[in-house]
Amino acid sequence: MSKCIRTLLLLAILALPVLAQNSALNGTVTDPSGAVVPNADLVVSNQDTGASRTGLSDAKGHYEFDQLAPGRYKIQAKAPGFAEVLIGDIQLLVNQPATIAVKFEKTGTVNETIQVEATATQLNTVDATLGNVINSQAIEELPMYARNVAGLLALQPGVTSFGSFGSGTLDDRSGSVNGGRSDQSNITLDGVDVLQETNRAAFTSVLRVTPDSVEEFRVTTTNGGADTGRGSGADIALVTKTGTNQFHGSAYEYRRGTETAANSFFNNRIGLPIAPLLINIFGGSVGGPVIKNKLFFFINYEGRRDASSTSVTRTVPMESMKLGEVNYQTKAGQMMQLSPAQVQAADPAGIGVDPAALAVMKLYPVGNNNSGGDQVNTTGYTFNAPVHNTQNTYIARLDYKIDDAGKHSLFWRGNLQNDSMNGTPEFPGDVPNSVSLSNSKGDAMGYVAVISPTMVNTLRYGETRAGNQTTGVLNSNYTLFRGISGIYGTSTGLTQIVPVHTITDDLSWNRGRHDIKIGGVVRFVSVQSTSYANSFDNALTNASTLKGSGNDLIPSSISLASGDKTTYEYAMTALLGLVSQATANYNNLVDGTLLPSGAPVVRNFVNTEGEMYAQDSWRIKNNFTVTYGLRFSLMPPVHEANGQQVSTNIPVGQWFNERGALADQGQSQMEAGLISFIPANSPGGRPIYPYHRNPAPRLSLASPMRGEKSSLGVGAMAGGMVDPSGVLSPGNTYPEGAPGNSTD
Numbered sequence: 001m002s003k004c005i006r007t008l009l010l011l012a013i014l015a016l017p018v019l020a021q022n023s024a025l026n027g028t029v030t031d032p033s034g035a036v037v038p039n040a041d042l043v044v045s046n047q048d049t050g051a052s053r054t055g056l057s058d059a060k061g062h063y064e065f066d067q068l069a070p071g072r073y074k075i076q077a078k079a080p081g082f083a084e085v086l087i088g089d090i091q092l093l094v095n096q097p098a099t100i101a102v103k104f105e106k107t108g109t110v111n112e113t114i115q116v117e118a119t120a121t122q123l124n125t126v127d128a129t130l131g132n133v134i135n136s137q138a139i140e141e142l143p144m145y146a147r148n149v150a151g152l153l154a155l156q157p158g159v160t161s162f163g164s165f166g167s168g169t170l171d172d173r174s175g176s177v178n179g180g181r182s183d184q185s186n187i188t189l190d191g192v193d194v195l196q197e198t199n200r201a202a203f204t205s206v207l208r209v210t211p212d213s214v215e216e217f218r219v220t221t222t223n224g225g226a227d228t229g230r231g232s233g234a235d236i237a238l239v240t241k242t243g244t245n246q247f248h249g250s251a252y253e254y255r256r257g258t259e260t261a262a263n264s265f266f267n268n269r270i271g272l273p274i275a276p277l278l279i280n281i282f283g284g285s286v287g288g289p290v291i292k293n294k295l296f297f298f299i300n301y302e303g304r305r306d307a308s309s310t311s312v313t314r315t316v317p318m319e320s321m322k323l324g325e326v327n328y329q330t331k332a333g334q335m336m337q338l339s340p341a342q343v344q345a346a347d348p349a350g351i352g353v354d355p356a357a358l359a360v361m362k363l364y365p366v367g368n369n370n371s372g373g374d375q376v377n378t379t380g381y382t383f384n385a386p387v388h389n390t391q392n393t394y395i396a397r398l399d400y401k402i403d404d405a406g407k408h409s410l411f412w413r414g415n416l417q418n419d420s421m422n423g424t425p426e427f428p429g430d431v432p433n434s435v436s437l438s439n440s441k442g443d444a445m446g447y448v449a450v451i452s453p454t455m456v457n458t459l460r461y462g463e464t465r466a467g468n469q470t471t472g473v474l475n476s477n478y479t480l481f482r483g484i485s486g487i488y489g490t491s492t493g494l495t496q497i498v499p500v501h502t503i504t505d506d507l508s509w510n511r512g513r514h515d516i517k518i519g520g521v522v523r524f525v526s527v528q529s530t531s532y533a534n535s536f537d538n539a540l541t542n543a544s545t546l547k548g549s550g551n552d553l554i555p556s557s558i559s560l561a562s563g564d565k566t567t568y569e570y571a572m573t574a575l576l577g578l579v580s581q582a583t584a585n586y587n588n589l590v591d592g593t594l595l596p597s598g599a600p601v602v603r604n605f606v607n608t609e610g611e612m613y614a615q616d617s618w619r620i621k622n623n624f625t626v627t628y629g630l631r632f633s634l635m636p637p638v639h640e641a642n643g644q645q646v647s648t649n650i651p652v653g654q655w656f657n658e659r660g661a662l663a664d665q666g667q668s669q670m671e672a673g674l675i676s677f678i679p680a681n682s683p684g685g686r687p688i689y690p691y692h693r694n695p696a697p698r699l700s701l702a703s704p705m706r707g708e709k710s711s712l713g714v715g716a717m718a719g720g721m722v723d724p725s726g727v728l729s730p731g732n733t734y735p736e737g738a739p740g741n742s743t744d
Helices: 002-014 136-141 149-155 265-270 340-346 355-361 562-576 652-664
Strands: 023-030 041-046 052-056 062-068 071-078 084-092 113-117 130-135 159-162 174-177 186-189 214-222 235-240 248-256 279-291 295-317 326-329 335-338 378-401 408-422 435-438 441-452 455-470 478-481 494-511 514-531 538-541 581-583 601-621 624-635 646-648 677-679 692-705 710-717 720-722 728-730
Touching: 023 071, 023 084, 041 062, 052 062, 062 455, 062 494, 062 514, 130 136, 136 214, 149 214, 149 235, 265 378, 326 562, 335 340, 340 562, 355 478, 355 562, 538 562
Parallel strands: 084 113, 186 235, 478 538
Antiparallel strands: 023 062, 041 052, 041 071, 071 084, 130 214, 159 174, 214 235, 248 279, 279 295, 295 378, 326 335, 378 408, 408 435, 408 441, 435 455, 441 455, 455 494, 494 514, 514 601, 538 581, 601 624, 624 692, 646 677, 692 710, 692 720, 720 728
């Protein structure tokens, strides 16, 4: 642990993070004959904010500007003996280097300027990364369900999506990229992680970003460089819009109503009217200057209101069952019935119908759907349950240029969402079984320093806090009838607060034909949960669990069809009130303290991650680039901050070996008592997960083809885990019996 702390402190001091949310501009300066022009003066300016950077072409005429914010730019180029060249309307995309050739057309005077049209190469000719950039116009115009921008990942080649888009506060769709695991993608917003840590779904961001707030969306699906990592799947980069020197705003509203919807086949069949459907999305945005060329703002609000309903079907007892009668089908196919007196005669105890059970059954509504239940003693009850959904999304961003030369700048971005969606009630008139609440929030801030024309540094800090709660209605132990819906809801509550702190810093250094980048990231993750899922006991009237609750309930005088045996027994045990099965939940602390019934289980799982990398893009020729680098990840074991965690008393590898030896001797491992569980923080305890040290080298070759209208790229990446003793284990396997090896 001391080594881990020292390593993380070193990372924090060096501040080496993941490069993201920036762009780059490069090219070659030539004269009218095509010869390169060294030491040409170049100024790159953002046409919307006025921010500018200066630089010189090198001895071979090449120039490069790294870590430029995405946006519209222009280039001004000057060289002795040539007329000044102005190239305007250059669109730089997030994480997508652009190539602009600067050509002096003729000699001229100092006051003469030649303006030309930009011909930026949006093909990536620098490395072998594959992916696409989607700008704000496309984001606003592309149709997308639930207005989930991250869901545009599904449009990329090699992406397989599955699941469904829910109408709740978060998109529950998942997927995989190029055959990788569905939890191996990463999402960042303005360079700060917004990945849902609890499920790591590829299409889900903790912070909901609206289409009107996103400047660009960039996804890398394969062959990522050393500057991208954490997962083997897609790397999604989202950038929030910034204000400009011009005021811009928008207002919008979208409505979907019942008028354009059709009723379902089953609702029509039972005469149930169409479930109301009303979805209303509205909002607005505005951005502009606070101080021209100095301070800019952008804000966006979006609200969603759902006043809809959904069809729900419950299983209820038939009216005959509410009278204490049991229906059954004979082997001849004839429907017969046992009266309450006959039910008492069939009861081995001779007690008969239980009054308390009958009283509960009479609380159920009359069935209206003959496609539900078993249609012998139970039937279906379908109703339109109201589902109201409220979402509020607030997004704001400030950009500040500290000095007029544009060498130092700051930005801040904040997100807040307040959501509420009720679940369905058990029956009409009941309170909703659950209510989903979300108050997730996050902010990011960054400082960009142009140290020299060839060296740029960006420092970022951000906190993304996922706050989600699902309320429940259960507050006591309960009993259910087997085969019949509960008369009251049994949902339990769950609260999860997941703050993630991210510290990053980028350093780019352009030295001759080498574009050197070093970086890393430190993340502090805490998953805090309060769960009532196993806080209550329950019981069930289940047939055949105890003697007298199965075949003993079938009189020899009736000819019961074999296919109706289960239906008959469920009805009999329910009417007789035979509570034959019970489940008790006992929650203990690690020290053995028993929590009282109804008390929640509280946990706080903590994880600290560190990653660092070094990468060099070497332009061997103007049309051939080799990019190589190494990424190294440090991932200590996840642990429970309050000590509520157990481990095996011996390494699992040792247990397997000793167990095998006993088996060869015909002895039982249980009698030998090989393994037991002890508190993980006690002497001899060990973490439930190993300490991952993962080096991942990257290599790519890239070259433009056919006049930069296409590009050829070849990439390779590898990874492996290093155990605490320093032995590399290919394929992410863990050495048998190595220190720290354990199981959950």
